[in-house]
Amino acid sequence: MLYPNIDVSEMFVEREAQRGAMHTRHLNEQLVRVLKTIGYDVGFQRGTGQYLFDRDGARYLDLLSGFGVFAIGRNHPVLRNALKSVLDADLANLVQMDVSTLAGILAERLLEHAPYMDKVFFANSGAETVEAAMKFARNATGRNEILYCDHGYHGLSYGALSITDDSNFRGGFGSLLPGCSSVPFNDLVALEKALSTRQVAAFIVEPIQGKGVNMPSDEFLPGALALCRKYGTLFIADEIQTGLGRTGKFLAIEHWNVEPDMILLAKALSGGHVPVGALLTRKSIFDKIFNRMDRSLVHGSTFGKNDLAMAAGIATLEVMKHERLVENAAQRGAQIQLALKGMIPGFELLKEVRGKGLMIGVEFGPPKSLRLKASWNILESANKGLFCQLITVPLFKEQKILTQVSGHGSHTIKLLPPLTITEEDGTWIENSFRTVIADSHRVPGAIWSLGKTLVDNAVRKSA
The missing domain is CATH 3.90.1150.10 (Aspartate Aminotransferase, domain 1)
Known part of the structure; x- marks a missing residue:
């Protein structure tokens, strides 16, 4: 069968002048208005x-x-070549009734950076990784409550939004997930009071808060981990923005010598081309979710371990290592x-x-x-x-x-x-x-x- 030659770069050139009009008609008109108002519509x-x-x-x-x-950076040649090599290899991608070689490789390399972790779950985005962490925490502890910090941001899907402290994002979307409450960032006294009920499944925190670049005190993260251990609560480090070298360490928690129960990664792991999220956790937690053969698929994500995403993650780690x-x-x-x-x-x-x-x-x-x-x-x-x-x-x-x-x-x-x-x-x-x-x-x-x-x-x- 003969197919037309689809040259997307040529398509881009032909329609570039219409980008604003197409978005106004078919996508987000308000964003177009904002860009024009402040002079950012440079194309x-x-x-x-x-x-x-x-x-x-x-x-x-x-x-x-x-x-x-x-x-x-954008369009790194190593990343592009890695993605091309996957496409050229005609791999049997997403068979589902099989396991992925590339997912195994990427998981292995991520765990080298957190040797106290044992298992990885792959998703499609940061928000989806947060959702997985909330489910894992509730299942592993048998508790319902999730604790987060004020001014925290964890995503815009319903579960993630329920632990995002921003009325601008939350407003107008109805009732959010029950059992979610906040404590002040950098307040160990308030945190202990909330944890002392022994009803909290997990405390999730960004090591450095993205909304405001709010810094923890030197005592906060180590103290929070100690309190979580004391009251049987899982400590989740949301490194979706701070991870993969952003703060001058591979993980931001390394600045405070903290070893959490879950680490959430996304954003930079994609190399900017193929979305990917990764939840790193301990075997004792992972095995409580996937505890029998009939529960081997109890949580998943259709595209979570696709070969292009795994290749993007592998290439990104290689570039970061070799370019220091x-x-x-x-x-x-x-x-x-x-x-x-x-x-x-x-x-x-x-x-x-x-x-x-x-x-x-x-x-x-x-x-x-x-x-x-x-x-x-x-x-x-x-x-x-x-x-x-x-x-x-x-x-x-x-x-x-x-x-x-x-x-x-x-x-x-x-x-x-x-x-x-x-x-x-x-x-x-x-x-x-x-x-x-x-x-x-x-x-x-x-x-x-x-x-x-x-x-x-x-x-x-x-x-």
Whole structure:
């Protein structure tokens, strides 16, 4: 049978100019409106490593990396070749009544980084991995309650959303999963009070919270693990964003010498091409879920161990090892944090720089001088966090740096670049932030004018 030649790259070129119109008609119209309003509709054409190129050929430094997906950069040749080799091999993929060789290899290599773990369960995404962890914890302990931290983010499917502390995401979706409650981050007293009921199946926590880049105290994670052991609760480390070298260690929990009962990975493990999630756990827990032959399929995911996803994970680990990307994250992160922290005394709007490795939060806050304070208050009264969002606009349009605020209503910009960035990229970041922050201290100025325009437009639409 003759098939038409499907050249997707040619299709992309032919329809690229219609991308906004197609999304408005068939997908998310509100996202298109947002991008146009803030000037982000530049039509990115290609990506290489840590760089993006728009329709005019301008180069941008990507400090968003697809929400942390592109740890090894975009379109890495090793990853691409690995995926091509799978397609060319005509493998018997997803037979289901068989076991996957590539899944075995990837599981083996992941467990080398957490030798206290024994088993791996593969899923399709971070949220799906969180869902699996919740099920595993309830089944293994016979308990129903799941405990999470305020300001925590674990995903947007129903179970994961039930342990995500963000009203902007939770609102309007009805009743969520019962038995889920929160405790303050960094509060061991509150945690012990909640655990002391001995009804909590699991405590799930991001070692560093993604929404705000909130750092744990040195005592919190080790103390939380000790309390979980005391009260028979499983400790789940959600490393979906912090894992695979992001913080300058392969796992963020290594900074605090914590050995949890489950580790959740996703995002960077995909290499940016084929979604994959991985739950690492102990044999004693795993065997309580899959405890008989008739329960060998009691939990699963149709595409969870597909050969392309497994190959992407294997290739990603190889690239990270041979390019020493974990070490690079630690070195480049220290460079960037040192430069940004050095600016704090000179800029009253810049309050704090925090993080580990290449997970960095740059926090802004109320100024003291009267003129700046008046302008700040106008923006904040209209929309909390608007000033911080306005900082990202000239970073993008003038400095060619793509970044984003760390959450709804946040005063923190999160830097989450590929782990491949160079010393020169670090200087680019430093100079760009210095220029934009300096401009933000001038009233009147471009940032404040844009803010006033956005506020006025919002007032007119609400009238």
